[in-house]
Amino acid sequence: MTTALSGARIAKQIGKKFPEAVIESGADSLLLKAESLLEVADYLKKTPGLDFAYLNYITAVDYYDYFEVVYQLASIQHNHGLVLKVRCYDRQNPTLPSVVGIWRGADFQEREIYDLLGISFEGHPNLRRIVLWEGFEGYPLRKEFL
Amino acid sequence: MTTKTTREITLPTEPFAVNIGPAHPSTHGVFRMLTTLDGEVILNMEPIFGYLHRGIEKLAEERTYGGCVPLTDRLDYLASMSNNLAYVLAVEKLAGIAVPERAEYIRVIMAELQRIASHLIAVGAFLNDCGAFMTPILYMLREREKILDLFDMVCGQRLTYNYMRVGGVSQDIPEEFAPALKKFLKEMPGWINEYEWLLKENEILLARAKGVGILTREMAINISASGPVLRASGVEWDIRRADPYSIYDRFEFDIPTGKAGDCYDRYRVRVEEMRQSLRILEQALKDLPGGEVRSEVPHLIRPPAGEAYSHIEAPRGELGFYLVSDGSIAPYRFHVRAPTLINLTALNDMMRGWKVADLILIFGSIDICLAEVDR
Numbered sequence: 001m002t003t004a005l006s007g008a009r010i011a012k013q014i015g016k017k018f019p020e021a022v023i024e025s026g027a028d029s030l031l032l033k034a035e036s037l038l039e040v041a042d043y044l045k046k047t048p049g050l051d052f053a054y055l056n057y058i059t060a061v062d063y064y065d066y067f068e069v070v071y072q073l074a075s076i077q078h079n080h081g082l083v084l085k086v087r088c089y090d091r092q093n094p095t096l097p098s099v100v101g102i103w104r105g106a107d108f109q110e111r112e113i114y115d116l117l118g119i120s121f122e123g124h125p126n127l128r129r130i131v132l133w134e135g136f137e138g139y140p141l142r143k144e145f146l
Numbered sequence: 147m148t149t150k151t152t153r154e155i156t157l158p159t160e161p162f163a164v165n166i167g168p169a170h171p172s173t174h175g176v177f178r179m180l181t182t183l184d185g186e187v188i189l190n191m192e193p194i195f196g197y198l199h200r201g202i203e204k205l206a207e208e209r210t211y212g213g214c215v216p217l218t219d220r221l222d223y224l225a226s227m228s229n230n231l232a233y234v235l236a237v238e239k240l241a242g243i244a245v246p247e248r249a250e251y252i253r254v255i256m257a258e259l260q261r262i263a264s265h266l267i268a269v270g271a272f273l274n275d276c277g278a279f280m281t282p283i284l285y286m287l288r289e290r291e292k293i294l295d296l297f298d299m300v301c302g303q304r305l306t307y308n309y310m311r312v313g314g315v316s317q318d319i320p321e322e323f324a325p326a327l328k329k330f331l332k333e334m335p336g337w338i339n340e341y342e343w344l345l346k347e348n349e350i351l352l353a354r355a356k357g358v359g360i361l362t363r364e365m366a367i368n369i370s371a372s373g374p375v376l377r378a379s380g381v382e383w384d385i386r387r388a389d390p391y392s393i394y395d396r397f398e399f400d401i402p403t404g405k406a407g408d409c410y411d412r413y414r415v416r417v418e419e420m421r422q423s424l425r426i427l428e429q430a431l432k433d434l435p436g437g438e439v440r441s442e443v444p445h446l447i448r449p450p451a452g453e454a455y456s457h458i459e460a461p462r463g464e465l466g467f468y469l470v471s472d473g474s475i476a477p478y479r480f481h482v483r484a485p486t487l488i489n490l491t492a493l494n495d496m497m498r499g500w501k502v503a504d505l506i507l508i509f510g511s512i513d514i515c516l517a518e519v520d521r
Contacts (some may be wrong), residue, residue, distance in 0.1 A: 002389035055370050056457070057483040059468050070468070072455060076367060076383050105370025107491050116203075131196035131520055140204050 003080040004028035010050075010082060014040055029083035037086050038097045044073065044082070045102055051075045052082065055103035060113045062143045067094055067119055088119060098124040116141040159185050168197050172275055172506040175516030179505070186501045191494045198520040206480035211237050211447040212312055214480065219306035221482060222518040224267055227260035227297070228460040230310035235391055236456035236467035237312045241449035246438040249314035250393045254430045255327070256297070256309065257392075257458070258423040262334070263293040264461035265416045268374075268513040272413055273345065275510035276354050282345065289337050292330055299323050312447060314440030324431065331428055338420055346417075355410035359496045359508035362407055369491040373463025374415045375512055379407035385459040392458075396433075397426045409511035416513075446475045455483075462486050462513060482521055486514040 007025035014021060021036035032040055044052040056072035071084040088094040098121035099106045110121045111130040118139035121127060129136065138145050167178040176197035182190040202221065206214045218229040231253055238245065245253075267290065270283030294304045300319050301309040309316055345351055361371065366379035376383055384401045386394040402418030404411025449471040457466030463485025470479035489512050497505050 053367050056464065057370075057455075057466060057468070057481075057488075059479075059481040059483075061470055061479045072468075076381060076388075079388055103370065104365075104368045105488055105491055107369075108487055112487075129196075131199040133196070140201060146204075 001079075002074065005080050005082045007082075010044075014043060017043065026083075028081070029085055031085045031087070034086050034088065034096055037084070038099065038102070041071075041084070041099055041102050044084075049078075051077045053077070053103075055099070055105045056081070058099075058106055058109040058113065060117050060119055060141075062117060062141065064143060065089070067091075067117060069096060069113065069119065071099070094119045095122055096120070097122050098127075100124055115139075118142065161189055166502075166505070168194075172509065173516075174271060174510070174514065177514070177516055177519075179509070181502075181505065183502065186503075188497050188500055188502065188505055191497045191505065193490055193493055195516065196520050198516050200521065202521045203480050203482065206477055208476060210445075210475045211241075211449070211477065212445065214477065215310065215312075216306065216308045219308055220517060221484070221521060222264075222460065222462060222465075222486070222515040223305055224515050225260050225264040225461045226305065226307045227256045227309065228264075228458065228465060230307065231257050231392070232456065232458045232460065232465045233467050234310045234312050235458065236454055236469050237447065237449070239456045240452065240454035240469050240471055241312070241447055243313050243443055243447075244441055245314055246441055247435050248318075248437045249439045249441075251430050251434045252315050252319060252439060253310060253392055254394065254397075255427060255434075256300070256307075256315075258426045258430070259293050259296060259327075261423045261461045262420050263290045265420050266290045266293075268461070269341075269413060269416050272409075272507075272510045272513070273351070275506045276351060278345075278351070282341065285337075285341065289334065296323065296326055296330065299326065311440060311443070313443035314438070316440070318439045324434075327427070327431060331424060331431070334424055335421070338417065342417065351413075352410065354504075354507060355408065355413060355511070357406065357408050357410075358500065358504050359409045359511060360407050361492060361496055365492055365495065366407065370488050371463070371492070372485050372489065373459070373461070374412055374419065375463065375489045377401065378404035378411035378415045380405055385457055385464055389457070391456065397429050399423075399425050409507055412511045412513075448473060448475055453479075457483065460485060462515065462518070463489060482518075484518045484521060486512070487519045490514060490519065 007030050011022045011025040021040050024031040044050050052073040052075050054074045054076050056074050058071050060067055060069045067088040069086045074081045113119050115129045115132055161182050161184050164181050167173040168176040178194040180192040202217050218233040219226040221229045266286040270286035273282040298304050301307050361379050363380045366376050382401050382403050399422040402415050404415050451473045453470045455468045457464050466483035468481040469477050472478040496508050
C-alpha cells in the first residue's frame with residue numbers, strides 16, 4: 001500500500017529549511033506559498049528518505065475566490081505519496097512557477113491547465129494551448145464559462 | 147578536361163517539415179506529428195492533438211455521479227471496463243460506499259479480461275506498424291472477439307459497457323458466463339503460445355524493434371510514464387501491487403519488466419502481462435463468492451464536501467480520477483489522469499535521430515488511445 005506521508009510531519013521537516021513556505025498542512029497534503037513551490041519541490045525530490053522522483057498528476061480547480069493547483073507526488077523507491085497544493089488568487093492574470101524543470105511529466109499537464117483554466121506557468125518551455133486551438137476565447141473549465 | 151565522378155557530386159539536403167497525420171493509418175486515431183526531417187532522419191517531432199476533445203471533464207460537472215459512468219466509457223474506448231472501475235472506485239472513496247464481495251470479484255474479472263483485450267489490440271497494431279501487415283492483428287482480433295462476447299453476455303454491449311455502478315455492478319453475471327470464461331481460460335494460453343511461436347524470435351521483428359526508441363529508466367520516471375511503457379524501462383511499478391485497490395492484494399501474479407526500454411521490451415511486457423492476467427482470472431473465478439452484486443446506494447449520491455483521488459493500473463498505465471465534491475449531486479471538479487497523454491511526453495526524445503519508418507513503430511509501441519489523450 002502506498003503510504004500517505006503526514007503533512008504535519010513533512011511541514012516540520014521542511015520548516016527548518018524553508019520557514020515560511022508552508023501555509024497549512026493537512027492529513028496527507030501541504031498548502032504551499034506559490035513563491036516557495038519550486039524550492040520545496042526540488043527539496044522533496046532530492047532529499048534522501050523522501051525521494052519524490054515521480055509526479056502522479058497535476059490538476060487545477062476553480063474555487064471562485066482562487067484557483068487551487070494540486071500536485072500528487074510519489075516515491076517509487078519508498079512507495080509513499082504526498083500532495084502539494086498551491087493557490088492563485090489573481091483571476092485576471094493567474095501565474096504560477098512551472099515545475100517542468102523538476103518533473104518533466106508536468107509538461108503536457110501544465111499546458112492543459114493553461115489551456116482549460118488559463119493559469120500561466122512561468123518558465124514552461126512551450127506554453128501553448130494543447131487541446132483547443134489558438135484563438136479560442138475563454139477557458140472552459142473556469143466556473144464562469146457557460 | 148576532367149569529368150565529375152559521382153563521389154564529387156554532393157546532394158545538398160536541408161531540413162523540411164512533414165505533417166504525419168492527423169488522418170494517417172499509423173496514428174491510430176487523429177494525431178498529428180509535425181516532423182522536421184533531414185532526408186529520412188527525424189530532427190524534431192512536435193505532437194499536435196486535441197482533434198477529439200469533447201470536453202468530458204466539463205460535461206461531467208453537469209451530470210450526477212452515477213450519470214458520469216457512460217462518459218468514462220468514452221475515454222479509452224479500448225478499455226472501457228477499466229475506466230468504469232477507476233471512476234466508481236473514486237466515487238466510492240469520496241462517498242465512503244462499501245461494495246459487496248461478489249461485485250469486487252466480478253470487477254476484477256472484467257478488468258483483467260479488458261486488459262487482455264486491450265493488449266491484444268496494442269500488440270496487433272504494433273506488429274501491423276512493424277510491417278507484419280494484417281496477419282497478426284487478425285489472429286489477435288479473433289481472440290479479442292471472444293472476450294467481447296463475454297462482455298456482451300454480462301451487459302449487452304461490445305464496446306461501451308457502462309457495466310459498473312457506484313456500489314457494485316449493474317447486474318449479476320448470467321449462468322452461461324462462468325463456463326464460457328473457463329473455456330476461454332483453457333484455450334487462451336495456447337493462442338498466446340501461437341503468437342510467441344510466430345513472432346517472439348522473428349528475425350524481422352528483432353531487427354526492427356530491438357534497440358529502437360529507447361526510453362531510459364531515469365527518463366521514464368521523470369516524465370511520469372506508467373503502465374507497460376514504464377515497466378519496459380525496468381521499473382517494477384504496478385499499482386495493483388504498489389497500491390492495491392479493490393481486492394488485488396488477494397491474488398498472486400508477477401510483474402513483467404523489460405531491461406532496455408526499447409520497442410521490443412514494450413511488446414514483450416504486454417505479452418507477458420496477458421499471461422499474468424490469465425493467472426489472476428483463474429484465481430478470481432475459483433474464489434468467486436455468492437451474494438449480492440450491488441449495495442444499496444441512493445440514485446442521487448451526495449458525497450460530503452471534499453476531494454478524492456483514486457487510481458488503477460489500466461492497460462495503458464495509471465488511470466486516475468480526481469473528484470472534488472461540494473456536497474451536491476454532481477461533481478464540482480472531475481479530472482482524469484490520462485496515462486496515454488502523459489506517456490507521450492518523451493515521444494520527441496524517443497524519435498529524434500531515427501528514421502520515418504521507426505517513427506511509426508515507436509509511436510505504435512507506446513499504445514495510445516486518442517479518445518483518452520484528448521478527452
